[in-house]
Every structure is written in C-alpha cells, then in structure tokens.
Amino acid sequence: MTAPLHDTGAAETAAVDVTAGAPAKAIEGRSPWRIAWVRLRRDRIALAGGVVVLLLVLVAVFAPLIVSLLGHPPNEYHEERIDALFGTPKGAWGGIDKDFLFGVEPVNGRDVFSRVVYGARVSLLVAFLSAVVAVVVGTVLGVVAGYFGGWIDTVVSRVMDVLLSFPQLLFIIALVSVMPNSLLGLSGSGVRMAVLILVIGFFGWPYVGRIVRGQTLSLREREYVEAARSLGAGRGYILFRELLPNLVAPITVYATLMIPTNVLNEAALSFLGAGVKSPTSSWGQMLSKAVTTYESDPMFMIIPGLAIFVTVLAFNLFGDGVRDALDPKGSR
Amino acid sequence: MFAYLVRRLFAVIVMLGVVVLVTLSIFFAIPKLTGTDVATLFVGKQADPASIEGIRQKLELDDPILVQFWHFVSGLFAGRDYTGGGTTEHCPAPCFGYSFRNEQLIWPVLTDRLPVTLSLVSGAAVLWLLGGVATGVVSALKRGTLWDRSAMTVALAGVSLPIYFTGLLSLAVFHYWLGWVDGEYTDFAEDPGAWFSGLMMPWITLAFLYAAMYARLTRATMLEVLGEDYIRTARAKGLREPVVIGKHAMRSTMTPVLTILGMDLGALIGGAILTESTFNLQGLGRAAVVAIGERDLPMILGVTLFTSTAVIVANLVVDLLYAVIDPRVRLS
Numbered sequence: 135m136t137a138p139l140h141d142t143g144a145a146e147t148a149a150v151d152v153t154a155g156a157p158a159k160a161i162e163g164r165s166p167w168r169i170a171w172v173r174l175r176r177d178r179i180a181l182a183g184g185v186v187v188l189l190l191v192l193v194a195v196f197a198p199l200i201v202s203l204l205g206h207p208p209n210e211y212h213e214e215r216i217d218a219l220f221g222t223p224k225g226a227w228g229g230i231d232k233d234f235l236f237g238v239e240p241v242n243g244r245d246v247f248s249r250v251v252y253g254a255r256v257s258l259l260v261a262f263l264s265a266v267v268a269v270v271v272g273t274v275l276g277v278v279a280g281y282f283g284g285w286i287d288t289v290v291s292r293v294m295d296v297l298l299s300f301p302q303l304l305f306i307i308a309l310v311s312v313m314p315n316s317l318l319g320l321s322g323s324g325v326r327m328a329v330l331i332l333v334i335g336f337f338g339w340p341y342v343g344r345i346v347r348g349q350t351l352s353l354r355e356r357e358y359v360e361a362a363r364s365l366g367a368g369r370g371y372i373l374f375r376e377l378l379p380n381l382v383a384p385i386t387v388y389a390t391l392m393i394p395t396n397v398l399n400e401a402a403l404s405f406l407g408a409g410v411k412s413p414t415s416s417w418g419q420m421l422s423k424a425v426t427t428y429e430s431d432p433m434f435m436i437i438p439g440l441a442i443f444v445t446v447l448a449f450n451l452f453g454d455g456v457r458d459a460l461d462p463k464g465s466r
Numbered sequence: 467m468f469a470y471l472v473r474r475l476f477a478v479i480v481m482l483g484v485v486v487l488v489t490l491s492i493f494f495a496i497p498k499l500t501g502t503d504v505a506t507l508f509v510g511k512q513a514d515p516a517s518i519e520g521i522r523q524k525l526e527l528d529d530p531i532l533v534q535f536w537h538f539v540s541g542l543f544a545g546r547d548y549t550g551g552g553t554t555e556h557c558p559a560p561c562f563g564y565s566f567r568n569e570q571l572i573w574p575v576l577t578d579r580l581p582v583t584l585s586l587v588s589g590a591a592v593l594w595l596l597g598g599v600a601t602g603v604v605s606a607l608k609r610g611t612l613w614d615r616s617a618m619t620v621a622l623a624g625v626s627l628p629i630y631f632t633g634l635l636s637l638a639v640f641h642y643w644l645g646w647v648d649g650e651y652t653d654f655a656e657d658p659g660a661w662f663s664g665l666m667m668p669w670i671t672l673a674f675l676y677a678a679m680y681a682r683l684t685r686a687t688m689l690e691v692l693g694e695d696y697i698r699t700a701r702a703k704g705l706r707e708p709v710v711i712g713k714h715a716m717r718s719t720m721t722p723v724l725t726i727l728g729m730d731l732g733a734l735i736g737g738a739i740l741t742e743s744t745f746n747l748q749g750l751g752r753a754a755v756v757a758i759g760e761r762d763l764p765m766i767l768g769v770t771l772f773t774s775t776a777v778i779v780a781n782l783v784v785d786l787l788y789a790v791i792d793p794r795v796r797l798s
Binding site: 298 | 481484485489492626627628630634637642729732739740743744754758759769770773777778781
C-alpha cells in the first residue's frame with residue numbers, strides 16, 4: 135500500500151519520457167496558460183463538460199429562435215391538450231409527442247420545451263452575473279485585506295466571518311420578500327433577477343475573499359514583490375502588475391466552480407417562491423409546481439430536474455478540469 | 467485555554483448582535499428606503515387606519531432602529547410588554563415576541579418545531595458521515611481503480627442534483643409507486659416505527675447529497691495527507707498499514723471534514739429549508755419560509771437568531787475539537 139510513492143515515481147518517469155521521447159522537436163518556452171490549455175485539451179471529460187456548457191449558453195442566447203422553430207410561445211395556453219377532469223396532460227409521458235417535445239404543463243397546457251429553453255436564460259444569467267459580482271468584490275477586498283493587513287484586514291476578515299455564519303438562504307428569501315416591484319427603472323421579473331444576482335453575489339464574495347486574502351498574504355512576502363518595491367514601485371503597480379496576475383489562476387478556478395453553485399441557488403430560491411415569478415419561466419419554479427403534480431404527471435418533475443442536473447454537472451466537470459489544468463502540482 | 471474561551475464567547479455575542487441588527491434592518495430600513503410602509507405590510511392594505519396605528523405602536527415602528535434593537539435584546543432576557551391599540555400583552559423571557567399573523571408566542575413555536583428538524587438532521591448526519599467518509603477513504607487508498615472512478619462519478623452526480631429533485635423522485639418511486647415508506651412525519655413519542663418510516667426518505671435524500679460532498683472532500687484530503695513526510699516516516703519505522711492509515715492519516719484527514727461538518731450541522735439545524743419543503747416536514751426551516759411569505763417579522767427574527775446561534779456554536783465546538791483531534795493545534 136504505497137500508492138502515493140509509486141504515483142510520484144510514475145509521474146517523474148512520465149515527465150522524463152516526454153522530454154526524452156521527442157528529440158526531434160525544438161525546445162520551446164511555454165507560458166503557464168499555454169500549459170494549462172494543452173492539459174485541458176487532453177482532458178476529454180472536462181472538454182465534454184465544456185461543450186455542454188457552450189451548447190447551454192447558445193440555447194439561452196438563441197432561445198426565441200429555437201422556440202419559434204421547435205416549440206410554441208412559452209406563455210401560450212393549450213387547454214385542448216389537458217384532460218379537463220384531472221388537469222393532467224393528455225397522452226402518455228406527460229403529453230410528449232413531435233409537436234410538444236417535452237410535453238405540456240399540467241392544468242394550463244403550456245409548452246414545457248419552450249419553458250425549459252427560456253428557463254436556461256434566467257438560470258445562466260443569474261448564475262454568471264452573480265459569480266461576477268462575487269469575484270469582483272471578493273478579489274478587491276481580499277487583495278486589500280491581505281496586502282495592507284492591520285485594521286483593514288481585521289475589519290474585512292470579521293465581515294467575512296459574520297457573512298459566512300449567516301443563515302444565507304433565509305436572509306436571501308427575506309430580502310427578496312421585502313423588495314418592491316419596481317426599482318431603478320426595472321420592473322417585475324427584472325427586479326427579481328437583479329435582486330437575485332446582487333444577493334447571491336453578495337453572499338458568495340466571502341468565499342472568494344478568503345482564498346484571495348490567503349494567497350495575497352503569502353505572495354506579498356515573495357522576493358519579486360520585494361524587488362519591485364525596492365525599485366520604487368508604487369502600491370498600485372505592485373497590486374495590479376505584480377500580485378493580481380498571480381491570483382488569476384485560483385480566481386479562475388473558483389469562479390468556474392462557483393457558477394454551478396449559483397445555478398443551484400437560483401433554482402432553490404425559485405423553488406421556494408423567492409425567484410422570478412410566472413409568466414417568466416425558471417427551472418426551480420417548475421419543480422415547485424411539480425411538488426403538487428408529481429403523482430399524476432411525473433414527467434413535469436423529471437424534465438426541469440434533469441435540466442438543472444445536466445447544467446450543474448457540465449459546469450462541475452468543466453470546472454474540475456480547469457482546476458486540474460491550472461494546478462502547478464498536476465502531473466498530467 | 468480559558469482566555470481563548472472567553473474571547474471566543476465574546477465574539478459569539480457580538481456576532482449574534484450583528485445578526486439581530488441586520489435582520490431588523492432588512493425589515494425596517496429597506497422598506498423605508500424604498501418607500502413601503504411596514505405596518506401596512508403586516509396587516510394588509512385593506513385594514514382600517516386604527517389597526518394600522520395599533521400595529522405601528524406595538525411594533526414600535528416610529529422608534530429609531532437602535533431603540534428597537536435594545537427592546538428586542540432586553541426582551542430576550544427579561545421578558546417584555548407589548549402595548550398598542552388599547553391592549554397590553556405580556557411576553558415572558560426568553561421573549562422573541564408575538565407572531566403578528568396568529569398572535570402566538572414565538573418561543574413555544576420554535577421549541578415545538580425543533581424536534582422535527584433535529585430528527586431530520588441528526589439521522590441524516592450519521593448516514594452521510596459514515597457513508598461519505600468511508601467512501602472517500604477507500605477511494606483515496608484505491609486511487610485510479612474502477613471502484614474509485616465509479617464512486618467519484620456517483621459523488622459528482624450527487625453534488626449536481628438539487629435535493630428537491632431527488633426528494634420528489636424518491637417520493638414518487640418509494641412512496642407513491644412502491645408504497646414502501648410513509649410520506650408523513652409522526653412524532654417519535656407517538657409511534658417510533660412510524661417516525662422511522664416517515665423520516666427514511668428525507669434522511670436518505672439529505673444524506674446522499676452530503677455524503678457526496680464529504681466523499682469528495684475526504685478523498686482529496688486523504689490523498690494530500692498520504693503524500694506528507696510523516697506518513698513516509700510512519701511507514702519507514704515499520705508501522706503496519708492499518709495503523710498508518712487509521713491512526714496517523716485519519717487524524718489529519720478528519721480536520722477539514724470536521725470544519726465542514728460543524729458549519730453544515732449548524733446551518734442545517736435552522737436551514738433544512740429545502741428538505742423540509744419537499745417532504746412537507748413542519749420543522750424550523752419550513753416555519754421560516756411560511757413566515758417570510760406572510761412577512762411575519764418576529765417569527766423570521768426568531769428562526770434567524772436561533773439558526774445563527776446554532777451555526778456559531780457549532781463552529782465554536784468544532785474549533786475546540788480541533789485541539790483534541792489534531793495535536794499540532796494549540797488553543798491560545
């Protein structure tokens with residue numbers, strides 16, 4: 135049982151093989167990003183995840199086009215497809231046929247395919263933008279806390295501790311419930327989405343902040359930072375030209391892995407009724423309706439559930455691949 | 467050790483104060499900024515001005531937020547009288563106030579809901595700790611084998627599945643179609659068998675999600691620990707493999723697992739919101755969601771404070787346990 139020892143050995147020999155096995159090629163310098171890209175390209179599972187992510191983004195962007203080609207308008211009622219007595223879709227499998235690819239919604243007969251496609255827009259937009267909010271705030275405050283230390287560090291660290299010990303889901307639902315229906319020129323679902331983005335991002339930044347602060351603490355003592363300082367570089371130069379480039383890798387990894395978490399958060403909030411409201415469709419909202427209809431129409435539960443699952447899984451696979459590719463200790 | 471405890475307890479108290487202040491602010495400051503009237507929110511738009519005025523007096527809405535804060539905190543320890551609209555009600559300590567929806571005291575509701583949540587969380591925690599840690603350790607020791615790859619695939623799927631989807635699926639299959647388990651919660655004192663049967667699915671669903679996370683975490687940590695010098699030393703001095711793994715490697719592996727466990731348990735005690743909503747369990751999380759829907763501020767404050775206390779205390783216990791598990795950690 136000396137697996138790890140063998141593994142390091144295997145990795146070393148493999149590395150030697152690579153350099154020894156290709157004598158014809160000229161030795162060329164490769165930037166860390168180039169190495170990461172080469173590694174990522176070899177990771178087939180991560181690539182598959184990346185392709186699915188790309189497809190999902192395309193679906194979200196071209197939702198109106200896709201729906202006009204393959205579905206019905208997302209808010210068009212098709213009561214002729216609903217069993218008037220039970221409120222369930224007519225036909226097997228929740229009413230799936232060539233006309234309604236994913237079947238119809240119970241009671242009002244809206245096209246599930248169109249609603250899932252439009253749901254991707256809400257899900258990805260909220261997940262992506264809230265990750266951006268969290269990364270920007272977390273990076274700025276983390277770098278500042280780590281670099282300047284002293285009371286600034288104490289304040290930022292305590293704020294992060296408090297935020298992390300908050301019952302986040304409760305707070306977000308509470309916040310959403312007191313928000314007015316129109317704000318800053320937005321109205322209805324626009325407000326809800328803006329609020330979701332801000333609060334999910336706000337509660338996400340301490341996770342980024344802690345990592346960035348820790349990295350900054352160790353980086354600022356490195357020789358190259360000291361060298362820059364002794365050459366007379368200003369604070370801004372050291373922060374942005376010396377420290378930040380070295381923080382990009384961990385931040386990238388964290389950001390890619392944060393998006394699936396945010397997809398789950400958005401769906402959870404919509405499930406609890408704190409997300410976007412009908413007529414705007416979202417996956418969590420469909421599942422919350424399925425709580426009352428799953429016994430008579432299981433397909434209406436399975437399809438939005440699978441949509442969330444596929445999205446989160448694809449982002450997770452891609453994110454894991456990015457992490458392995460950017461890991462300087464990685465042997466692949 | 468003693469000084470450390472005192473300092474930590476002081477920090478706990480400050481943090482709880484911040485939590486109360488923030489919750490109060492969400493419900494008083496934000497509606498004020500956005501121009502909505504809290505008293506009307508509580509009684510509804512159709513209420514007559516006299517009852518709005520009564521609520522306003524009872525809630526002390528015209529007082530500055532710090533005064534409201536002080537009244538709330540002193541009520542926790544000394545009890546408090548509510549006067550307004552011509553009536554006075556006494557609320558004994560620990561006073562979390564009255565629900566403004568059904569005039570019930572908050573504290574008895576909290577203690578009434580707690581057993582449901584505790585049953586759910588403790589049962590699931592046992593399952594996920596046993597399952598998750600064991601899977602993670604075995605996967606780390608058998609790295610790269612078929613077992614490892616399939617276990618990690620299942621775990622990745624597990625963290626990508628939202629709990630309200632797996633919950634509904636298992637309800638549909640095991641409760642509705644197969645009829646193996648109850649779909650309702652029964653009190654333990656009433657009928658232990660029914661209690662067990664009713665909690666079976668919530669336990670398994672909740673434990674599956676967390677076991678997946680813990681398996682990933684345990685595997686990653688174990689692999690890192692196995693590469694450490696002291697493990698090589700332990701092997702070199704001739705210790706048998708079970709001792710190296712069970713005694714030396716496991717200790718370091720459990721440190722991060724314990725950190726996460728403390729946070730998760732604390733968060734779940736107040737926030738098993740999604741599980742409780744899916745399985746219709748009347749626990750604390752469910753109470754909070756209903757209260758938020760009804761804008762029942764005292765109830766929300768009660769659950770939030772309760773939850774935050776649980777999170778913070780769980781973190782404190784974990785920090786104290788570190789010293790027991792990891793001999794390198796000294797509390798000072």
